[in-house]
Amino acid sequence: MNKIKIKEIFESIQGEGPYVGYKQLFVRFCNCNLKCNYCDTEFSSDNDYIEYDACELADAVNSYNTIHSVSLTGGEPLLAVDFLKDFLPRTDKKIYLETNATLADKFEEVKPFIDIVSADIKLESSTGIKDSIKFHDKFFDKCRGVETFAKIVFNNEITDEEINNCCVLGKKYGIELVLQPVMENDKMTVTSEYAAQILDKFLEKYENVRLIPQVHKFLDVR
Numbered sequence: 501m502n503k504i505k506i507k508e509i510f511e512s513i514q515g516e517g518p519y520v521g522y523k524q525l526f527v528r529f530c531n532c533n534l535k536c537n538y539c540d541t542e543f544s545s546d547n548d549y550i551e552y553d554a555c556e557l558a559d560a561v562n563s564y565n566t567i568h569s570v571s572l573t574g575g576e577p578l579l580a581v582d583f584l585k586d587f588l589p590r591t592d593k594k595i596y597l598e599t600n601a602t603l604a605d606k607f608e609e610v611k612p613f614i615d616i617v618s619a620d621i622k623l624e625s626s627t628g629i630k631d632s633i634k635f636h637d638k639f640f641d642k643c644r645g646v647e648t649f650a651k652i653v654f655n656n657e658i659t660d661e662e663i664n665n666c667c668v669l670g671k672k673y674g675i676e677l678v679l680q681p682v683m684e685n686d687k688m689t690v691t692s693e694y695a696a697q698i699l700d701k702f703l704e705k706y707e708n709v710r711l712i713p714q715v716h717k718f719l720d721v722r
């Protein structure tokens with residue numbers, strides 16, 4: 501059985517989005533297909549990592565009893581789709597996928613095993629990633645039938661066109677949009693007033709929108 505490099509496995513409290521406060525087991529995969537400007541996640545396999553095959557990872561995951569769910573995170577977990585197809589049938593834990601929502605075809609391969617999708621919408625103004633909307637559109641189309649919400653990390657450069665594009669996607673697929681200001685350490689990089697104004701701009705176009713900063717930074721957990 502093939503082994504894969506996993507960056508780390510740890511229990512913590514979900515600090516983002518509508519599942520904030522739930523205890524999860526985080527399984528962090530190495531590698532990502534994007535390079536977002538604000539990314540501060542250590543996911544490279546250059547230094548520390550642990551090697552697991554699908555059975556070993558399932559044994560490790562199944563030994564945790566007090567968690568709400570297992571968060572597959574990264575990096576981009578869907579880059580390891582062949583491994584996921586071996587691993588996911590071996591656990592009955594609830595699976596929460598954190599993804600950059602650009603790899604629709606890979607998602608489709610593991611869709612039956614995913615309970616909750618936390619999908620990013622990448623804004624060029626905050627990430628530097630261009631034209632991501634067409635990838636997200638295809639991705640959300642594949643998410644039909646699975647609980648899905650979209651996380652939008654923004655800074656003070658967000659444009660009206662980006663707000664409109666996000667609301668069009670939200671409406672088209674009936675998904676909740678979660679606005680998350682870019683943080684520097686435990687501080688928001690925008691003022692509370694600005695964040696509230698951006699929330700209002702979204703709400704003028706689409707009602708299913710919330711503003712939730714990264715709570716784990718206030719809790720001082722990972």
Ligand code: SF4
Nearest residue numbers: 532534536539575600
């Ligand atoms: S998609 Fe996520 S892990 Fe990948 S570069 Fe962007 S923020 Fe970092």
